[in-house]
Amino acid sequence: MGFARSHDDEPALLPSVFADWFARRGWTLREHQGALLEQAQRGRSTLLIAPTGAGKTLAGFLPSLVELSENGKRRTNALRRGVHTLYISPLKALAVDVARNVETPIAEMRLPIRIESRTGDTPQSKRQRQKLDPPDLLLTTPEQVSLLIASREAKLLFGDLRRIIIDETHALAPNKRGDLLSLALARLRRLAPEATITGLSATVANPDDLRRWLTGGEMSDLVHIEGGAQPEIIIHDTEERLPWSGHAAKHALPAVYDAIKGHKMTLIFVNTRFLAEFAFQELWRINTDNLPIALHHGSLDVTQRRRVEAAMAAGKLRAVVATSTLDLGIDWGDIDLVVHLGSPKGSSRLLQRIGRANHRMDEPSKAIIVPGSRFERVECEATRAAALAGEQDAEMLRRGALDVLAQHMLGMACAEPFDADSLFDEVTGAAPYSGLARADFDGVLNFAATGGYALRTYERFAKIRRTKEGLWRIANPPTAQRYRMNVGTIVEADMVRIRMMRGGIVAAGTTGRISRGGRVLGEMEEGFVNMLSPGDTFVFGGEILEFHTVDEDGAWCTRSSASDPKVPSYAGARMPFTTGVAARVRTMIADPGSWHVFPEQVREWLEIQRERSVLPGPDELLVETFPRADRFFLTCYPFEGRNAHQTLGMLLTRRMERAKLRPLGFVATDYAVTIWGLGDAAARVRAGTLTIEELFAEDMLGDDLEEWLAESSLMKRNFRDCAIISGLIERNYPGQRKTGRQMTMSSDLIYDVLRRHEPDHVLLRAARADAARGLLDISRLSAMLVRVKGHIVHKPLDRVSPLAVPGILEIGREQVSGEARDSLLIEAEEELAAEAMGKA
Template identity: 45%
Template sequence: MTAQIPPPPEPALPPKLQRWFTDQGWVPHPHQLEMLRQPGDTLLIAPTGGGKTLAGFLPSLADLLKGTEGGLHTLYVSPLKALSADIARALTAPVTGLGLQIRIEDRTGDTKATTRRRQRVDPPDILLTTPESLALLLSYPEAPKIFAGVKRVILDEIHALAESRRGDQLMLGLARLRVLSPALTVTGLSATVEDPEGLARFMGGAHILQADPGPPPDIAMLATTDPPPWSGGGGRYAVRDVMAAIREARLTLVFLNTRAQAELFFQALWEVNDTNEPIGLHHGSLAREARQKVEAAMVAGRLRAVVCTGSLDLGLDWGDVDLVIQVGAPKNVKRLVQRIGRANHRYDTPSRARIVAANRFEEIECAAALEAVRAHDLDGDPRGPGPLDVLCQHILLTACAGPFSAEALYTEIQRAGPYTGLSQEDFDACLDYCATGGYALRAYDRWQRLMQRQGVWQLRDPRAARDLRMNIGTIVDSETLKVRMKARRGGAPLGEVEEAFAATLSPGDTFLIGGQVVRYEGLHDLVVEVSPARGRDPKIAVYSGTKLATSTQLSHRVEALIADPARWQALPPHCRDWLDRQGRLSGLPQPRVLLVETFPRKDRHYTCIYGFAGRNAHQTLGLLVTKRMEDLGLGPLGFTATDYAVLIWSVDPVHHPASLLEPAGLRMGFADWLGQNAVMKRAFRTVATIAGLIQRTLPGGRRSGKQAVFSSDILYDTLRRHDPQHLMLRMTQDEAQRGLVDFGRIEDMLQAHERIAYHPLAHVSPLAAPLLLEAGRVAIRGGSGEMRLMEQEAERLMKEAGLT
């Protein structure tokens, strides 16, 4: 239940805290005072600039003013390591002003080993950490002593954690903390929550405190000199307009959706930066030193703009930002609101943001996103049950801390929000896997990790704890290699690139990283060594990053906007004319009506399906429909997928698209395709790594990506042959369907559209034209379509040679 905050009837701040606020010239916000009155767990939803982080710490500061017995009092957990340093800096002022003699320390992957060892014996009063580091701390035998006295846990940016396995891992850790310190109080902090009740349940049950949202943001499309291109995602056409906006602001954050796009846009900005404005670059593949340098320059006011990705989505105070520019459609309303909040960290001042659409379709998506922001309509997928691979990792780490009772652990895990519905059967299956590896693997010693003795479970070999701790975490990215400038004793670190990209490089090749062009010199000790190569055309590093797909809710808004000409006034004239031509020449996509077009072009026949289900779902739909076309002898040749549609080309025309989109046939084809597809092996590698079946880090060195893929493929094939009911294969099926191929979205799309509107056309339609220009085409190799094209080409050659 959401609580409306009444004006406080009397001062709730202790006198010392009240004097400190007065000395700053501040008046506490109602939600900050209300936090001091909350007796139990609380989810605080307050806008950026509303002092929610200070609100989270106020009860701790008030309690510490009464005196402390020493030891860990408050645990702060955030999704980003950079936030820990930011919070430590922000806490210095009140702690110093209040005269508190307490220690504040961080515990992340960047913390020195000597500090980490000391913290296990002598923890600070306030510890700032991440979900992975908390899981590591809880895996030590000293965990009961470290956490026995903890009074408060603060979960910052809880909405971001809840969207991934990291949140599930954190909630399992929180359930363990509640056992070690039953009286602790948990506070979740967030500015963007689409489902407060759902997020409160995710925390294990919490009272919801909703702050005044503050003034609505000043957000609009950025006026550009030229219209956007028909396709593409870089936004380079607007680079001079963005540069002009940067010059008019104090500090601008320019957000792009991928790391590669950020590198290219940063380079493009410098090409038109005639006045040499100081501009930085910030994304997750850059070296920590490079990121920290940019962060420090932002706080010190030495930069006019920073080109960035999701690495700056979250944060307490990144300097005097007064403008946010989103280049490319945001794909998610909640992400857009989060980024808007980076501008103007002031409770009573509107955040100012501008959006640059990368192409014509994105103009419509941006207009729909603006409508959603103004309507306070956030998007987000429903939270499913906690994944079992994370649970398996948690069971193994629990054993690292010491013997445990299966019955007690099951009861404890059920207190974690994502696992409240965990069945005894699934828990027993996870425990059996952790103990023996499962039926097909129990003969191998390496997977015999737990044993039961005198009614409790424990590690079979205590030395295995080191290997398990080295492989903690739920983030399984593509393997990456460090990049450094070549020097006799190791040059400056620049960042990292994917191992697969590094494998394509030959000495002399150039690529872009950290905003500069570098020349590949060679690979030494798993480090990519480079030298400066200014003024040359580079390759672009293939950064993994997050593959963004438009949210379901935003997709529905886009479809509804296209279907309603009365709402087109939000679109520029050239976009309105484009949609008007589509309506006259073919038809407009409509809610509950699936638009399908066919048309011939250059000896090919095209089929366009406007599903508005997201790129991943359309990619899967393209694979399934072309497989059905192959079975029907239509000769499919390839397809391309976007967030809005899938375009398929073939030798023969499609006359009855409804037969290709019959749900039962698609599901059957999906099951057959998925069982033999590389997608399943990719999903298997993810869950097997998290569940501890495959080690990504080995003592004394790092396993290469090729080694990990090779071993995971062998295990996958072995389990499919000898133990098809293995728990790991069940988890793999769930992971593949949910995350990689979005088949659920396809089914939802077909169910939501009650009928098909089929338009056979004489030529390409206005909406289909941009799809012909899209990159990322998938060719159908070895099928009947390719064979028939070869036969047709052979016949033409024979005619030219006079042989027929």
């Protein structure tokens, strides 16, 4: 690139002090760095798409540094000004690290530029000072931006804003956090119409969506740097027997250990925290060389995580087992191998994770994927092919969530009284809300003000009210305070601290107080701790712990001498595999010509399926029915991911219930739904009293869905999140638990009441919208039902088929759904009765 060297004849993009600095480091200006400088000179907003390792962050900041260095002399005596450049990152650690990295060139070139970060951890005094005396470059998170624009100082702070940089835009935009940030950007555009936005992003399927998201209106410009070298992706094929189901890939861990030994530093990704614990445990079991292998996941105490990151950066580790907590962020050392245990479930995720290795864009990254089961072997092949083709999983651009809008409205009323028409214009200038109907806007405004209930209003208790001039203002300081406490869209599950008891193992039968002040190891979901009985052992932070008791300080544990945990697995949230990978899996299974890439045992598995049953065609839905151990089974293979299958399973069992097929239960995997019951569907089809088509008719998404949704525990969880985000109910903060907690009502009670008395309330609509694209994945299910219409292949069998085996193996591992709680009570009672009658 010639930019840095062009000093005499043409106007240089880089002032000499920068050119010299680049030269001293032996660097040349990279293409995209130059492009962003030009874009800045032309005053254009830009989306920069470049692979990891391309120096995106510096490219983002360079125009600001140049501009500020040129203005510097003028500025010294001028009046104090606001922020020049606002940098927004999804991770607070990233904001802090980037600040540190950008400080280096500032210091080395002695630029008169002040750079500061601001996160939830920044001391109150400093945050206060930043408002009155803002730095030139402010590095922060979306939540802090919302807080700042909701403050009275917003105009002062951002009135002179020249540039906004949004890091990891691809990760921020397509969720509720992105909705909130898009609204904040709309406000920033009002405050500083001259400011331009630069989005930094990894490769995405639909760049135009992000370009629109950045600017709200017409698309921003695009600077696209093609990815560096093609990654090298190997799928591990084991000599051992490949399991029929599961994801743990235990069989492959000795091979993974050998790979660690052959590389400088290996990053091992898994999909769940519990797999991380499992893999870490198993690796240390075979770690005869005592290699430094560490563990990193979201439940571990934050200081512990920072220690692991520092050790990585210092090159002191040989391997780290990690979950998505290491997906994003700065470079942690010299990683030369990425291992993925279990399927990555999507091409974008695989590419993102592979990108963690070898942060030099011109050298190929190296990765090994380790399938955990036969289906996963096929899936890994599909994912690899998609990744090598550079195919990205399409994240549909969202319609902005109404609960998020409610939160934003409160914030805007905190900043200064607003006019509804003008705010409506502003809000619809944010891409996710561009299609927002005025009636919905008014509905949300009503909700934010008085709850928006049809029957009675809370006029007297309004949170925002109209002034004489017709502007909306915040009702009182406590309401503003509550808004500030509640900012953000991330709603954590209720967590319990895991604590190590001091003094080790307590003698059996010991009562009385436990010694307090034990070390905090991390946090776990309340739901998991709930399942534990005293004496149970489980793995956490790489150790086997014995659970003793739980109190307001947390769950108290001791180190256990057991070699295997008694409570081994808790799946937690699992990502369903993506539509793109699913389509490739269907195609591969349907085409024996493509099977040569599979190992013998997988080929054989598919061959036998072809002989005994049929192979589902790429656009077909195969439905198998077969008897087994005095039950009748129905297995269908939509390949639409676990969440959509869970919903399908619920709806199908309802339907089969009505058809008197007496279903007893179902399990959903990423590939199939398996239902078992007492009625023989195949016999009914033969007798002509049932068709499989009618079971799968699209109208199951009508009344059946509505009816089920209403009672669904998933729906209640969605509602809780919406209620918290919108400020209807308060958050539970760790530490604040217990005190009066039992007497506080649960959001479920509110949900039930609202559903009965005002089913069209704006919050219920928000919760339903979440359900459609989230855990219930109704949108995907609906697309599937349309796709397979007229293409359902029913295969009655006299025994289980090879493809059906993985689903059958999952039976019994699944837990009872929230809808069957009463049956648990009855069961418990019967157990007691049996005990009393001497049967048990």
